[in-house]
Amino acid sequence: MLTAMLQQHYDQYSAQDHLVWKVLFDRQTALLHKRACGAFWQGLRAAGLHRNALPDFGQVSQRLQHATGWQLVPVAGMLNDADFYGMLARRQFPATVWIRSMAQFDFIEEPDLFHGVFGHVPLLMDAAFADFLQFLGHVATLHLPDAAAMMRLERLYGFAVQFGLVHESGETRLFGAGLLSSSGEIHHYLSEAAPRQPFELAAVLDTPYSEAHLQDGYFELSSWEQLTESVADLAAVLAAAPQPMLVTE
Numbered sequence: 638m639l640t641a642m643l644q645q646h647y648d649q650y651s652a653q654d655h656l657v658w659k660v661l662f663d664r665q666t667a668l669l670h671k672r673a674c675g676a677f678w679q680g681l682r683a684a685g686l687h688r689n690a691l692p693d694f695g696q697v698s699q700r701l702q703h704a705t706g707w708q709l710v711p712v713a714g715m716l717n718d719a720d721f722y723g724m725l726a727r728r729q730f731p732a733t734v735w736i737r738s739m740a741q742f743d744f745i746e747e748p749d750l751f752h753g754v755f756g757h758v759p760l761l762m763d764a765a766f767a768d769f770l771q772f773l774g775h776v777a778t779l780h781l782p783d784a785a786a787m788m789r790l791e792r793l794y795g796f797a798v799q800f801g802l803v804h805e806s807g808e809t810r811l812f813g814a815g816l817l818s819s820s821g822e823i824h825h826y827l828s829e830a831a832p833r834q835p836f837e838l839a840a841v842l843d844t845p846y847s848e849a850h851l852q853d854g855y856f857e858l859s860s861w862e863q864l865t866e867s868v869a870d871l872a873a874v875l876a877a878a879p880q881p882m883l884v885t886e
Contacts, residue, residue: 657742658691662687668823675805676759676763677759679760679763684697684700686786694710694734694825697709697754698710705728705762712731716858719839722778724774725797730758730770732754733748735747736751752814752819761811765864769868773793783875786878789842789875790876796846797813798814798842799809801855801858802857803857803864804858809857812828822852831855832854834854834855835857837856838870841856
């Protein structure tokens with residue numbers, strides 16, 4: 638049950654809210670120049686996202702629906718795994734409607750509208766990425782009772798969807814939403830304090846993941862095809878694994 642779903646009351650955003658969006662938008666697009674993947678820039682334009690005003694979820698959702706069959710769904714906060722991955726499997730992306738204040742500018746405890754829309758929506762305008770994310774959601778719904786399986790899926794989601802890198806046109810490009818929407822994460826990545834390594838599924842699944850702090854390392858896809866292959870390979874691994882025993886009273 639999606640108890641956290643709600644409406645976006647666009648007229649209730651203040652001038653300060655729109656200003657926060659504008660400042661964040663300008664800062665991130667400047668940082669991402671020649672660093673973000675091509676699909677991000679194409680998706681940013683195609684989704685109609687611009688610096689002058691906060692995005693209207695209804696308008697963005699219409700563009701998403703037309704491009705890849707996805708919808709942007711406003712939610713009040715974090716969802717449980719069943720609701721979150723279930724929505725992904727139905728090509729629905731949940732995003733919170735609140736936006737950080739100036740006082741929270743560089744640190745938020747939970748994802749806000751800027752992270753959800755600026756970070757995630759542009760890649761969802763890309764057909765291959767959109768299909769990958771739906772399949773990941775579908776696979777997750779098949780393994781919800783299995784904590785070990787969900788940990789593996791969370792790591793794939795984290796090191797790809799949130800903090801992924803891809804080799805594109807001879808360069809390393811950013812595509813993970815947690816990188817795209819966070820200046821702190823980008824500067825951490827650029828400092829080389831956290832090593833990059835080739836995206837190998839076994840290594841990804843063996844690496845602890847947390848959104849509570851800057852990442853200890855990043856994984857770089859050799860191509861976009863590798864992303865699709867990774868979730869198919871993980872689905873096969875999980876399907877072949879022994880199923881967890883359910884204790885009943």
